[in-house]
Amino acid sequence: MKPLAGLRIADFTVHAAGPFCTHMLSQMGAEVIKVETALRPDIFRKPHAVYGRQGPATFDQVSSNKLSVRLNLKHPDGVALAKKLVTIADVAAESFRAGVMARLGLGYEALHQAKPDIVMVSVSSSGQTGPESHFAGYAPLFGAWGGLGYLSGHADGPPVEMRHVMDHSVGMHAALATLAALHRRRRTGLGCHVDVAAREVASSLVGDALTAASASVTVGRMGNDDMTRAPHGLFPTADADRWLSIAVSGDEEWQKLAGIIGQPHLGHDPRYATQPCRHENRRDLDDPIAAWTGAQKGETTAELLQAAGIAAHLSWAASDIVSDPHMRARGSIIEVTETNGHLRAAVGRPARFAGDDAPGITRGTPALGGDEAYVYGELLGLSRARINALIDDKAIY
Amino acid sequence: MSDKPLTGLRVIERASGVAAAQAGRLMCQMGAEVIMAEPTGGTPIREEPPLLPGGQSALFTYLSAGKCSVICDPSNPGFREDMEKLLAEADIFIDDTPVADRAGLGLDEARIAKAHPDLVHLSVLPYGAYGPKAGWKGEELNLIHAGGEGFLLPNGLSADLFPDRPPLKIAGHFAEMQGGTTAAMAALAALWAGKGQFVDASVQDANVAVGAFGIQRFGDGSVEHRLTRSFKFGGVIECADGYVELLTLESRQWEGLLDLLGADDWAQDPGLADEVGRSARGGEINERIRSWARHQKVEDLVSKAQTRGVPMARYNAPEHVLTGLQETARGIFATLETPDGPVKVQSLPFRFGPDALPVSETIASPGADQSILTGDNDRRASA
Numbered sequence: 166m167k168p169l170a171g172l173r174i175a176d177f178t179v180h181a182a183g184p185f186c187t188h189m190l191s192q193m194g195a196e197v198i199k200v201e202t203a204l205r206p207d208i209f210r211k212p213h214a215v216y217g218r219q220g221p222a223t224f225d226q227v228s229s230n231k232l233s234v235r236l237n238l239k240h241p242d243g244v245a246l247a248k249k250l251v252t253i254a255d256v257a258a259e260s261f262r263a264g265v266m267a268r269l270g271l272g273y274e275a276l277h278q279a280k281p282d283i284v285m286v287s288v289s290s291s292g293q294t295g296p297e298s299h300f301a302g303y304a305p306l307f308g309a310w311g312g313l314g315y316l317s318g319h320a321d322g323p324p325v326e327m328r329h330v331m332d333h334s335v336g337m338h339a340a341l342a343t344l345a346a347l348h349r350r351r352r353t354g355l356g357c358h359v360d361v362a363a364r365e366v367a368s369s370l371v372g373d374a375l376t377a378a379s380a381s382v383t384v385g386r387m388g389n390d391d392m393t394r395a396p397h398g399l400f401p402t403a404d405a406d407r408w409l410s411i412a413v414s415g416d417e418e419w420q421k422l423a424g425i426i427g428q429p430h431l432g433h434d435p436r437y438a439t440q441p442c443r444h445e446n447r448r449d450l451d452d453p454i455a456a457w458t459g460a461q462k463g464e465t466t467a468e469l470l471q472a473a474g475i476a477a478h479l480s481w482a483a484s485d486i487v488s489d490p491h492m493r494a495r496g497s498i499i500e501v502t503e504t505n506g507h508l509r510a511a512v513g514r515p516a517r518f519a520g521d522d523a524p525g526i527t528r529g530t531p532a533l534g535g536d537e538a539y540v541y542g543e544l545l546g547l548s549r550a551r552i553n554a555l556i557d558d559k560a561i562y
Numbered sequence: 563m564s565d566k567p568l569t570g571l572r573v574i575e576r577a578s579g580v581a582a583a584q585a586g587r588l589m590c591q592m593g594a595e596v597i598m599a600e601p602t603g604g605t606p607i608r609e610e611p612p613l614l615p616g617g618q619s620a621l622f623t624y625l626s627a628g629k630c631s632v633i634c635d636p637s638n639p640g641f642r643e644d645m646e647k648l649l650a651e652a653d654i655f656i657d658d659t660p661v662a663d664r665a666g667l668g669l670d671e672a673r674i675a676k677a678h679p680d681l682v683h684l685s686v687l688p689y690g691a692y693g694p695k696a697g698w699k700g701e702e703l704n705l706i707h708a709g710g711e712g713f714l715l716p717n718g719l720s721a722d723l724f725p726d727r728p729p730l731k732i733a734g735h736f737a738e739m740q741g742g743t744t745a746a747m748a749a750l751a752a753l754w755a756g757k758g759q760f761v762d763a764s765v766q767d768a769n770v771a772v773g774a775f776g777i778q779r780f781g782d783g784s785v786e787h788r789l790t791r792s793f794k795f796g797g798v799i800e801c802a803d804g805y806v807e808l809l810t811l812e813s814r815q816w817e818g819l820l821d822l823l824g825a826d827d828w829a830q831d832p833g834l835a836d837e838v839g840r841s842a843r844g845g846e847i848n849e850r851i852r853s854w855a856r857h858q859k860v861e862d863l864v865s866k867a868q869t870r871g872v873p874m875a876r877y878n879a880p881e882h883v884l885t886g887l888q889e890t891a892r893g894i895f896a897t898l899e900t901p902d903g904p905v906k907v908q909s910l911p912f913r914f915g916p917d918a919l920p921v922s923e924t925i926a927s928p929g930a931d932q933s934i935l936t937g938d939n940d941r942r943a944s945a
Contacts, residue, residue, distance in 0.1 A: 190751075193748075201852050254728040291888055295887075296890075302802075302873055302874060306874070309877045310883075311878070311883060313736070316734065318716065318720055318733075319720065319730065322720050322723055323805055324720075325798070326709075326798055329772075329775040330732075330740075330769075330773050333771070333775075337740065338743055341588060341774075351754075360916075365911035369911040372622070372624040376620040376623055378881055381615070392612065401706075411703075412702070440610075471699065476698075476704050478698075481710050481712075482638050482710065484785045494693040495764065495767060515744045515747065515768060516761050518752055518760075518761055518762075519671070519759040520760075
């Protein structure tokens with residue numbers, strides 16, 4: 166049995182970070198009921214422009230496994246039904262701008278009243294409190310606010326934009342916090358309001374640099390360099406745009422690498438013999454290494470270096486990841502059959518559990534409102550006539 | 563909330579890398595008692611830069627504040643016995659010992675499952691404990707590329723400026739941090755199930771998971787690339803005194819941007835009425851935004867933009883984050899006394915009520931809590 170079997174989540178989240186949180190919990194067995202409305206479908210459910218190209222919906226991954234119900238939260242009966250849904254849930258998750266749920270009549274106080282031990286999880290750009298809590302934001306802005314974007318980039322270049330990994334990292338942290346809150350509820354009987362701030366997640370990922378900066382130690386952009394390790398970088402291979410990452414952590418590794426690239430004398434050259442010397446003179450080593458890697462075919466080169474105990478891996482595109490036997494063996498990439506019959510690769514459960522090795526995803530994207538008979542009928546006990554009346558009145562819409 | 567959510571849990575951490583230590587950090591800051599079982603001289607993380615002026619690792623300080631330390635060195639004859647003692651009273655065991663070394667230390671999955679059936683045994687390795695690459699070594703640089711995000715960076719302005727340079731990592735230990743956070747989450751899920759079990763977390767898996775959008779796009783028929791994975795306008799914008807990020811995804815935000823720029827001509831232009839049309843003329847739009855922004859001060863610009871509902875943020879340097887209005891109001895930094903003097907440490911990026919959880923303040927020297935093993939455990943009693 167999956168570890169979170171028996172948990173139920175009323176999922177009001179939209180876009181990327183919030184849905185990813187509930188998606189992770191769903192892959193580990195939680196029943197997630199996604200609340201949507203045809204009035205304003207999740208932007209990711211419909212075709213939308215991505216990087217300037219009109220593309221298909223990109224909703225499938227994070228909505229897999231979830232159940233879908235329609236609910237018009239601008240209708241008083243819709244709000245009442247939302248509260249009723251919360252009474253049968255362990256967790257209510259949302260990712261609107263701070264204050265929106267309260268304006269809808271679904272703030273923490275209201276949900277707490279409906280279900281005293283509810284764990285409400287709010288994911289927002291800047292948190293539920295503070296003078297900038299109302300700021301609009303997306304992943305690149307979280308990275309910019311949090312210092313992560315400033316610190317990423319070439320030493321002679323500008324900051325770098327963070328993308329969806331930033332959103333999803335927020336979602337992963339939110340999933341962790343949700344589980345911690347549930348453990349506390351189990352111990353104390355108390356629910357709580359979990360407040361996840363995306364910009365704080367971004368800054369927490371460079372928490373060491375912030376601690377250093379607080380003691381007046383400057384940390385800046387440093388490209389692919391490491392503060393002590395060398396050689397440390399991306400090197401070309403014989404194939405175009407196929408790069409090999411190499412990170413040498415010790416003198417013995419360096420001596421082995423020098424031998425492998427046919428320059429054993431460099432392994433004992435005093436300019437490179439110790440880590441501090443090697444780091445100081447690291448740029449001198451770029452060309453000899455690139456001269457060797459540039460004549461190699463990628464994957465076998467990574468294997469050769471790994472066999473010598475050197476940390477190396479190709480810079481992988483999505484096409485490499487989905488076909489990787491290692492990822493497949495672990496169940497971290499799986500095949501999912503969509504409701505339209507289309508088979509696609511998807512990210513599987515976030516870890517392997519000895520107690521359960523079933524695939525994380527058991528069904529694809531739900532149709533909008535496709536699970537209302539089960540949720541409104543079976544779980545909430547509404548009669549068919551009542552459901553139809555709510556549909557006619559556009560409370561379920 | 564008056565008590566921390568994981569109060570009462572005991573965690574043993576054998577961490578030589580950032581991912582396992584990050585898993586322990588998150589549990590510790592959420593109230594678990596985390597005991598580092600360190601080799602003589604301490605975990606190598608204690609030596610990792612950035613270093614504070616007195617030589618103490620800022621990375622270790624950040625990852626390990628509040629944790630206890632006992633010396634439990636594999637080369638000592640009492641190692642197995644000591645580990646047994648520690649694991650016997652623990653709820654979670656975090657370990658990043660390479661798979662090949664585990665059986666020799668008595669730390670393999672089967673033996674621990676048999677001896678400690680109630681324990682959640684959390685393995686945290688670069689590529690996991692199972693699969694053809696389970697024995698592979700992986701540093702941060704390798705892992706950000708094994709997970710797919712490295713190949714897609716940089717993008718936007720940096721990619722425009724340096725199209726021929728190799729892909730670029732994210733700052734610091736981004737990939738390993740994802741590994742640690744994901745591992746901690748998986749361990750709490752396993753614990754929820756109410757029985758001990760082995761949990762196999764992989765830093766690569768965690769990064770593929772947070773990079774899920776790339777896998778999704780592959781399923782939709784496209785392989786993303788750093789030179790094309792860019793919003794066609796906005797992005798990193800250079801101002802007179804720094805950089806800002808600008809991203810408008812919705813029409814009302816675009817309208818706010820036009821007001822900010824005073825671009826009435828664009829407001830009248832039917833070719834710019836939708837996102838696809840705007841993107842097609844992204845170069846032209848960016849040229850105007852960039853030349854205009856070069857004369858603007860970051861703080862004024864961000865304030866004007868947010869007032870108009872235009873998503874914009876300053877690229878904050880660490881000192882900006884440390885003193886930020888929002889960060890200060892939310893009290894996310896605690897001041898810790900260290901041998902290097904006072905330093906700031908960020909609390910968790912989530913909270914369980916109105917206030918940030920207080921940061922546990924102790925920075926344990928190696929073996930500072932050896933009494934946990936000798937049985938004279940005053941510290942735990944007072945914790």
